[in-house]
Amino acid sequence: xxxxxxxxxxxxxxxxxxxxxxxxxxxxxxxxxxxxxxxxxxxxxxxxxxxxxxxxxxxxxxxxxxxxxxxxxxxxxxxxxxxxxxxxxxxxxxxxxxxxxxxxxxxxxxxxxxxxxxxxxxxxxxxxxxxxxxxxxxxxxxxxxxxxxxxxxxxxxxxxxxxxxxxxxxxxxxxxxxxxxxxxxxxxxxxxxxxxxxxxxxxxxxxxxxxxxxxxxxxxxxxxxxxxxxxxxxxxxxxxxxxxxxxxxxxxxxxxxxxxxxxxx
Ligand code: ADP
Ligand code: MG
Numbered sequence: 001x002x003x004x005x006x007x008x009x010x011x012x013x014x015x016x017x018x019x020x021x022x023x024x025x026x027x028x029x030x031x032x033x034x035x036x037x038x039x040x041x042x043x044x045x046x047x048x049x050x051x052x053x054x055x056x057x058x059x060x061x062x063x064x065x066x067x068x069x070x071x072x073x074x075x076x077x078x079x080x081x082x083x084x085x086x087x088x089x090x091x092x093x094x095x096x097x098x099x100x101x102x103x104x105x106x107x108x109x110x111x112x113x114x115x116x117x118x119x120x121x122x123x124x125x126x127x128x129x130x131x132x133x134x135x136x137x138x139x140x141x142x143x144x145x146x147x148x149x150x151x152x153x154x155x156x157x158x159x160x161x162x163x164x165x166x167x168x169x170x171x172x173x174x175x176x177x178x179x180x181x182x183x184x185x186x187x188x189x190x191x192x193x194x195x196x197x198x199x200x201x202x203x204x205x206x207x208x209x210x211x212x213x214x215x216x217x218x219x220x221x222x223x224x225x226x227x228x229x230x231x232x233x234x235x236x237x238x239x240x241x242x243x244x245x246x247x248x249x250x251x252x253x254x255x256x257x258x259x260x261x262x263x264x265x
Contacts, residue, residue, distance in 0.1 A: 014077030015040045016182045016213045017062050017104065022071035024054075024061055025087075031057050032068070033237040039182060042211040046224040046245075049234035050260060055217045058234065059184050062215065063104035064097050075100045076181065102130060105175035109187040111167040113159040113174075119146065120155040123174045131178070138177065145173035149203050165196030172203055182213040189220055221264050225249050233257050 015038040024032040031054045039045045047055045060066040062073065064080070069087050073080045080100070083092040091097045113122050123142040127133045146152045149169040151162070159167055168188055175183055188204065189197040201223050208214065208227040218224050224231055224245065231248040233241045233256075241248065241257045252258045 013041055014074070016076055017215065018072075018074040018077075019062065020072045022058075022061060022068055022073065024057055024066065024068040031237050032061065034071070035234075035237070035239055036071075037232055037239065037242075039213055039215055041181075041213050043229040044208045044212075044214045044216060044227050046228040046231045047215065047217045047234055048219075048221065048224055048231060048248075048260070048264075049240075053234040054237045055234055056186050059106070059186050059215060059217055063101050063106060063184060064091060065101070065106075067091075075103065098130075102126075102178055103181040104184055105178045105180035105182075106184045106186065107168070107171050107175050107188050109190045111159075111164070111171045111191075113167055113170060115159055117159075118155065119151070119157050119159065119162070119170045122159070122170060123177045126174070127177050127179075141179075142173070142177050145176045146170070148176070149173045150199070163196055164192045165199040168192065168200045169203055172200075172207075182215060183207065185214065185216045185218070187217055187219060189218065189223070219264070221249065221261065233260065235260075 018038040020036045022032050022035045023030065035058060037045065047058065049055055057066060061068050067090065069089060081092040081096060082089045084090055114125070117125065120142055123146060124138050127138045128135055143152065143155060146155060149172055151166050151169050154162060154166060162170065185204070189200050192200060201220070204223065205227055216224065216227070228245045231242060231245050232239050233248065235256050241252065241254045248257070249261065252261055
C-alpha cells in the first residue's frame with residue numbers, strides 16, 4: 001500500500017489533469033453527464049464501472065482524443081481553450097492539443113503496436129518523429145525503458161513474435177519513452193491470459209511506486225485496490241461514488257457500487 005503522508009506536498013502544484021462538469025454525447029446519446037475529477041501529480045486514480053459506463057470515453061476526453069460539449073478540462077492548471085460552444089465547440093489551439101496529447105500517453109487494451117516495426121522502432125517512433133528528439137538519445141532511452149519493463153532482450157523482435165504480456169510491456173515502454181506527465185491506461189490487462197496479466201500488473205505497480213501520475217481504467221479490482229490513491233466508480237456517465245481504495249472496496253456506500261463489486265469478485 002502506498003504512503004499517504006508523502007503525497008501531501010503535491011497539493012501545492014495544480015493537478016496534471018483536472019476536469020469539471022464534463023458532458024459528452026455521441027449524437028443523442030449522452031455518455032458523460034457532468035463528470036468532475038482530478039489527478040494530482042504523483043497520484044494514481046482508478047476508474048471502475050460496468051462496461052458502457054463511460055470509462056474509455058472519459059479517458060479519451062482527458063487527452064482530447066474525443067471532443068466534449070460542456071465543462072472544463074485543465075492540464076497542469078492550463079485550461080483547454082475552445083472555440084464555439086456546445087456541440088460545435090472545438091479546441092482552439094492545435095499546438096495546445098498536441099502538447100497535451102503527447103504529455104498524456106495512452107496504453108490501450110489491444111497494445112496497438114505497429115506490426116511492421118521492431119519493438120525498438122515502436123518505442124522510438126513518436127519521440128523521434130512527433131517530438132523531434134535526437135535519435136541516438138531516444139534509442140538509449142528506449143533501450144532503458146525496455147529493460148525496465150523486463151524485455152530488454154526483445155529490441156529486434158517483431159510484435160507478432162512476442163506474447164501478449166510482452167507486447168503490452170512494450171506498449172508501456174513506448175508510452176514512457178514520450179516522457180509524459182501522466183500515463184493513461186485503458187484496461188491494460190483485459191486482453192491477457194491470467195498468467196500474462198501478472199507480468200503487466202507488476203510493471204504498473206512498479207510505476208505507481210515510483211510516483212508516476214496515472215489514470216487507470218481497469219476491471220482488476222485487486223490492482224485498483226493495491227495501486228490507487230483514489231478510486232472513481234462510474235455508473236451511466238456519472239461518478240456514483242468515489243474515495244480512497246479502502247473506503248470504496250471495503251465499505252461501499254451505494255447499492256450500485258455494492259452490486260458492482262459483488263458481481264466483479
Ligand atoms: P466503457 O469504457 O466504460 O465500457 P465507453 O466509454 O466505451 O464505456 O462507452 C460508453 C457509451 O458510449 C457506450 O454506450 C458506448 O456504446 C458509447 N460509445 C462509445 N464510443 C462511441 C462512439 N464512437 N460512437 C457512438 N457511441 C459510442
Ligand atoms: Mg472501455
